[in-house]
């Protein structure tokens with residue numbers, strides 16, 4: 001299929017992420033990192049047919065505009081210019097083409113789009129959508145050999161099924177554990193209650209998932225827990241907005257008290273970038289209708305920008321300016 005038939009480019013008049021160049025045809029993509037929206041999920045019930053995170057990619061793109069005018073400036077969170085003084089080519093490919101009700105087709109197109117982004121040499125940065133999204137995204141990495149998954153989330157997401165749905169937002173980490181090329185996983189920010197029962201916790205631990213509770217991060221500090229990131233040459237980061245504290249990210253489906261701070265999340269991402277190559281990233285579960293003053297979308301935009309910066313500072317992307 002032609003690359004332009006797999007995506008819905010950003011409509012003119014609406015902003016791209018960080019005002020990045022707009023890609024309208026995946027066949028023409030030339031970038032170091034490619035933003036791609038996946039504005040849907042897999043519903044568990046009738047109310048979920050309209051994914052509450054469907055408007056999230058557009059809302060995060062809009063929120064990113066506040067960071068555009070400082071892009072070349074000194075970034076104190078990275079101890080240097082955000083992109084380490086390098087030219088980093090960012091392209092925004094719009095959203096995966098969605099057809100309402102066609103959940104299997106949407107999922108297949110998501111995998112195909114991520115394959116094309118990777119084949120072009122760009123690192124996919126995915127804006128969800130709900131936490132069902134990493135399931136089709138990670139399937140596009142089956143040629144990678146091996147990668148470890150780092151999750152930031154309040155919940156472990158290890159359900160086999162909910163209401164008969166096996167590829168929904170409660171299942172991405174179990175589905176990841178079933179992929180041969182996923183060599184291990186660490187799950188940071190776990191707390192409170194969610195869809196997991198004791199069985200799911202037992203299954204995660206039996207697999208070898210490292211569960212790092214938010215409380216442990218608060219008590220010991222992020223630098224004391226980063227050694228829980230499994231050794232790997234390549235990493236995939238999946239970031240559920242509810243991993244953050246609801247004071248920082250109220251715009252989610254299931255807020256859980258006691259979550260991560262901005263610096264805990266940022267330093268965790270930075271630690272991953274310093275350990276190995278970030279091959280993919282998603283930020284999911286933002287619900288703009290539940291947001292307060294746009295703060296969740298602003299935090300999502302900033303942490304995505306920070307991730308690009310951490311990759312540049314680790315020498316993974318970027319080119320010496322001409």
Ligand SMILES: [Mn+2]
Nearest residue numbers: 131153157240
């Ligand atoms: Mn989740």
